[in-house]
Amino acid sequence: MLPRGRPRALGAAALLLLLLVIVFYLFDGRLRGAAALDEDLPWDHNRSACFPLRSLLPKCELLHVAIVCAGYNSSRDVVTLVKSLLFYRKNPLHLHLVTDAIARNILDTLFHTWMVPAVAVSFYDADEFQAGVLILHLPSPKPQAASSCPPLPDKQVIGLVENQSDWYLGNLWKNHRPWPALGRGFNTGVILLRLDRLRQAGWEHVWMVTARRLLLTLSATSLADQDIFNAVIKEQPELVLLLPCVWNLQLSDHTRAEHCYSEASDLKVIHWNSPKKLRVKNKHVEFFRNLYLTFLEYDGNLLRRELFGCPSQPPPQAEELQRARAHLDEEDACFEFQHQRLTMPRVHLTFLPVELQLPRLYDVTLVAQLSMDRLQMLEALCGHWPGPMSLALYLTDAEAQQFLRFVEASPVLSARHNVAYHVVYREGPLYPVNHLRNVALAQALTSYVFLSDIDFLPVHSLYDYLRASMEQLELSSRPKVALVVPAFESLHYRLSFPASKAELLALLDAGSLYTFRYHVWPRGHAPTDYARWREAQAPYRVQWAADYEPYVVVPRDCPHYDSRFVGFGWNKVAHIVELDAQEYEFLVLPEAFAIHMPHAPSLDISRFRSNPAYRDCLQALKDEFHQDLSRRYGAAALKYLPALQQS
């Protein structure tokens, strides 16, 4: 029931603001912890005493916020909550995330790549806590700042907002028998806990005794921890501190929330506690939905802002990147390239749920990356590849929401559960193509990966054929084989896709298809030897040559892509060089093929194609790349020098 580690940083805080995010919230108004409620609103509806509230919260006081989160979809909701929190915060934060393994993997990567100053994150295993009730053990708080008003009574240890629905009144339907509560009861969507005093009061013991006793006569709780809190408070009303309604504005169907928001000038926490969430019926729902959408689509990169006057250690990776960026020369023609390499974009892994499959010896994940302008390729790709996919999507926060709607509206995409979408949030002017590939590659869960591009459609049989070929070739005992999938190109949208090699060859002969980049860059695939492939009945080995960039199937633990190649040019070529340098064997499969479908040039490519400095910068990257190759492979790297020096 208790977290395994005792976070040391918590020691500094007198108070813990605990938000049990069972549904999702939106923060409006500045979140300041209990000691800094809005001066408009009395600390307690029943007392209007003068509180020097601000003095209780020094400018840089660390605030603690706990959030419960489990699963893929909740992880997206928590990000929206955190964005709103970061937008309004004026203080350093320590987030305590109580998660399952899925949410932990997502949120850990997210915060690691988000690198927000003055935000610490700790994780706790949700399975270790009963009934959603989390109490962290803390050392005694610091003495409170001197106050000219009398201190709060010692017994008030749980701050709560009154329930705005009629649930605990017990009259919602015939035989409606809720757990006991004081009056309308309290809503535990937002809880302010005085941990030191709760501990002194033996809270763990208190709630368990009450719960056990009630369970003798009542059925299981309907509202989990909320029922338990209310039952305890019914018995010991002195424990509760009534918080102003703006700290937990409850938007259920039949809510008294309007009483609250039509008078208040400053809302603090909005709580969609209806099971209908944003679709709840309420005459002002549009207003609250708009506030929610604000943070849903908010560019999270903008929240990486410092807190002035509050010294804090930047996240270690952030510091390193910042130091490296400080050495860049803004006047350098290749500044954008160098800057892009020193950018670590935020990553939201598995943006949509996936169902994990049992691992098999020979299974293969299609790995690719895309941005918004290639979204319309996804349906066709799903039709051609029934196997697992790991896709990195380069999107803004707002585009990520468009992407969600696109998937929801597509029967083909919504029906697929073995496609993992990893959102990499846009940052910087150059497309980080190889970084995206690496994100998708790292998340592939099968032993092999098919490293493809999003605008290729494989022959329908490819997934089965690859697995059969791997088995036949006994690849598990040959760890350094790259299976080549020959690439073709259609210049027409309306292609009757060939179902077999024979059909493909017929289209090729009829001039309806070409080998890939036949017109503009035949060198890229020349070593595949299309003439030999035409006749081949069995896999055949080919040798690397300059500019070779085939689409390959390799073990998942293959070398990463070199992320210095941003924008366009040399990104795949460098990877194939790396495979060759590591002595991978290139085997062309006789029945495998994929066809590139036509599309308009991307915005990114047209933005830079006309830039005359572009080629020079690319050459500089290639030079660096070769220096690295020489360092790692010594004289063997000489082989690649001519290829790297071509224009």
Added chain:
Amino acid sequence: MLPRGRPRALGAAALLLLLLVIVFYLFDGRLRGAAALDEDLPWDHNRSACFPLRSLLPKCELLHVAIVCAGYNSSRDVVTLVKSLLFYRKNPLHLHLVTDAIARNILDTLFHTWMVPAVAVSFYDADEFQAGVLILHLPSPKPQAASSCPPLPDKQVIGLVENQSDWYLGNLWKNHRPWPALGRGFNTGVILLRLDRLRQAGWEHVWMVTARRLLLTLSATSLADQDIFNAVIKEQPELVLLLPCVWNLQLSDHTRAEHCYSEASDLKVIHWNSPKKLRVKNKHVEFFRNLYLTFLEYDGNLLRRELFGCPSQPPPQAEELQRARAHLDEEDACFEFQHQRLTMPRVHLTFLPVELQLPRLYDVTLVAQLSMDRLQMLEALCGHWPGPMSLALYLTDAEAQQFLRFVEASPVLSARHNVAYHVVYREGPLYPVNHLRNVALAQALTSYVFLSDIDFLPVHSLYDYLRASMEQLELSSRPKVALVVPAFESLHYRLSFPASKAELLALLDAGSLYTFRYHVWPRGHAPTDYARWREAQAPYRVQWAADYEPYVVVPRDCPHYDSRFVGFGWNKVAHIVELDAQEYEFLVLPEAFAIHMPHAPSLDISRFRSNPAYRDCLQALKDEFHQDLSRRYGAAALKYLPALQQS
């Protein structure tokens, strides 16, 4: 010097908050007018008197904000300022916009289509004010709310923040001779004016006398109105009320602003008063830039939120639309179509500067609409059409910024000054194709328009040829002629574009080009009679037939597109029906042509193509359309009935 109209609503206000937006600002913190400065901050650095500030500003008190704005680019900046203001406001607002004719046209349309509740807008002609100083004549203010603290001294009538640069110290360079000021002087980027008392004090006379006297010995002002305000205050220091620094945080190169923001917890107004604007060098510039970007990219639709508890008249069009929307049935299969028609998206006309050309009898503007995924067509289109264009772009606020960067990065687009881009902000799920066309059409300034689509490239000579043809045909005396530009189609990206009809025919014969939609929908252009066109030496007349949707050149005052056709289908066809019903004559030009370039299907089209209800809803729209035709044209509309009843 005075506004022509005296806005009646101003009478209710005791105070006018005047923001002279010479550069641009960002609002952070709640803008509440003078009577509600943050309680942290004393009203005056020199006095810490207890002020019941809040009592001076009742919950729904109307606040007045004046902003100066001239030209295309400033209009974009003012929108960002207004967005931040709307985001933080808690009160009804009356904006007083002092503009030139360009900004007025843009902002008038913007606010008309934005329809923000509890925001009134008045315009004033900037040319009528000298030195940027605006004083509105107001009736006497209401008596102030009772206060337990002594009232402010009567003389303090101009609230200002101290200058954060060293300008007025007069030591910036040798012989630097600024106008006189008190100490560091004051910055007039943000001014709080007590209009009633200023009027009593004869302000108009005061500043003019001072300015005239100083101009006898000093050269012209360097900083316009700021120099005059400072000179007056130097002579009469009792006029000034020192505002806390957070109300005008000045981000110039050598600024003392850090003293301010590292101590304050709540910034109110951020002022980029360096000529370098966002590129100013400052160690925390990234922080402020992020805040600025927040509002730059903020979805302005989300700011259409009500003020709870403050009754206000909704904008009249908003009320009408709302009433109509209230009658819609959410369960209706065509709900989205009906809802989209009742949406009036925000419009920002001439998002980038245009240079107006002298009107000519025969000139023609290319009219088209596009969204982000067709941006890459613009450069090619500019290459094919040297004449004026009026383009409607359907974008989110964030995409509008991407669009700006795209134009800046393109030498072709930045060099063109006769292309007007009108941003229509995305709203709702269906593409409002005909509304977009109408926006672009209404902004065309030549007497004729070429109604095209963004994915067509006209033959290079088309612009000159059209003007010559119009002259030859003496169109000015034939107001109901529609010149047809025959449409062709390339299925390849790499098309060597035909320079003449002869070259086009050769490509057509070689199978490299087709007549438009030859494979999927030949009826759309059949009446153009391609066989006849092949041989034609002179314009020939053709008759309307079902499904005809040619690209035409018509007078600018032609009928509008029917905006009920949203999404895809029948949008152009209906317009051609309307032209025919109004007895326009269709004349095919023998040397004119345009070629459709291939592109991936848009996201919008793929989202709905698979929707089975789509066709039914389209048929319902067509039925309605025909009812309208019958109403307007009587029996003559019978001609169109069979066409409207086809599937």
